[in-house]
Amino acid sequence: MDSTGWHLQRWDRLTCDALHAIYVLRQRVFVVEQRCAYLDADGHDPRAWHLWHDPGTGLDACARLFAPGVKYPEASVGRVVTAPEVRGTGLGRRLVAQSLLALESIAGEVPVRISAQAHLERFYKSFGFVTEGSAYMEDDIPHLAMVRPSGGVVTL
Ligand SMILES: CC(C)(COP(=O)(O)OP(=O)(O)OC[C@H]1O[C@@H](n2cnc3c(N)ncnc32)[C@H](O)[C@@H]1OP(=O)(O)O)[C@@H](O)C(=O)NCCC(=O)NCCS
Incomplete structure (x- = not known):
């Protein structure tokens, strides 16, 4: 923790408590x-x-990260989520930025592919993700394939 x-x-280093909170x-x-x-x-x-955030009062944001070649040929971020009570405070932006920085520390400067809920297209575009193709349904929710080319700058 920082x-x-x-x-x-x-995964194999997560405690039961951390996994349960996620x-x-x-x-x-x-x-x-x-x-x-x-x-x-x-x-x-x-x-x-x-990746998760816990300011000492409980876990309020998390995401899971995949190295290149694990879920897609590119690296990937998924299950991006903040707790309803902290929404709109900028934590979601910090979560995506921390995810990209964490992937950089795991895999270097690599492209990142996501399957994003379609209504968040503008949010992910602001991190350099580019939309591929048109929307498709995943678990009954419209999604978009988006890819962020390697080498983009991440600011916290
Ligand atoms: C998406 C999510 C992580 C953003 O977290 P947050 O804590 O609200 O994020 P921030 O306060 O940093 O706001 C981030 C931006 O997302 C935008 N945003 C958040 N929810 C949105 C929504 N439902 N529709 C459109 N934009 C949305 C905000 O307007 C904000 O834009 P801005 O930076 O231009 O002001 C959070 O809303 C969430 O957990 N949603 C439910 C789970 C989910 O759908 N996850 C995404 C899966 S792809």
Whole structure:
């Protein structure tokens, strides 16, 4: 953990408490808030790095990161989520920026592919992601394939 509350850990080094807190936030938002009956524990977590933020009062943001060649040929970020009570405070922007910096520390300067909820296209574009093709349905929610070329600058 660093002094700002960010943690980055491989699956096999996660504690039960950290994993539980990650699953609580993801299910609270992706299943309950978004009213989407889908399998959050989809089998990819063991191959991911897990990034989360806990300022000392509990986990309020997380994402999972894949090195190149694991989920896609490119690196990837998924399950990007902040707790409803901290939305609009800039934590979501910091989460994506920290994810890109963490991927850089894991894999170097590499392209990053995401499957983004379509209404967040502008948010991800602001980090240098470029939309590929048109929207498709994933778990009944419109998504867009977006790729960020390698070498972009990340500012926190
Ligand atoms: C997407 C999410 C992580 C953003 O977190 P946040 O804490 O609200 O982020 P910030 O306060 O840093 O705001 C980030 C930007 O996202 C935009 N944004 C957030 N929710 C949005 C929405 N539903 N529709 C459109 N834009 C949205 C904000 O307007 C803001 O834009 P700005 O920087 O130009 O002002 C958060 O809303 C979330 O967890 N949503 C539910 C889970 C989800 O859908 N995750 C994305 C999967 S691809």
